[in-house]
Amino acid sequence: MRTRLFAATLLTLALPAAAQEPMTAEAFDAYTLGRTLSYGFEGTPYGIEEYLPNRRVRWAFVGGECQDGVWFERDGVICFIYDNAPNEQQCWTFFQTDDGLRGVFQGPDGPSTELYEVEQSTQPLTCQGPGVGV
Template identity: 50%
Template sequence: MKHLVLCLLALAPLPAHAAEPMSASEFESYVIGKTLYFGLGGQDYGVEEYLPDRQVRWSFLDGKCKDGYWYEEANMICFVYEDALSPQCWSFYRDGAKLRAVFQNDPDNTVLYEAQQNEKPMMCFGPDVGV
């Protein structure tokens, strides 16, 4: 009986966190035309708007936006923003109807989760101007 239980457990589907990361085409199909809000540890973290031709706009929810683009490299989705030339690479997973993102440039693997989505453009303030 004990061997039967072990065999059945071995055949059970793997949990979602063991799933393969999304490919570039899966990611693009999911995000194109959307604005996704991300959370970290139960707190609001940031928002990203996914534009045509793999262009993106990111904000830490402070109204300051950074334009950039994304590309696929080694099963990761990497982002380059206008203020930093080194890529930030993430692995994206489907977690039910939402996304989970694991930051690959961080030894602690920061994990963001999709908190909300809509199709409205995000709010970006203009550049700071002095007197």
């Protein structure tokens, strides 16, 4: 009897994660607008993105230069196009979790890279440019 109760409890605890729905464009905009989010990948800092009005963004890989772009919804995923690569769409499925956003890259071969929010700020992204430094 206790074994069945324990198994039922574990199944119930697992349901919210399994039933997690991808964010809509409206939910993504409401969560991100006016914020700067830092993302991690496999325990390592990955990049930072500032979410601006009119679905504009500013992205930088850790230690990299900023890239301006836009985001939009296409077929239920959130896609980004950056000014430095106007013909390349980067599409992600985002989920809102208790720990922040989780994004799964939707590449031509299916889902791959998974990023997760590690920090959130209302401060603008500080950009490095070419030739900045000593």
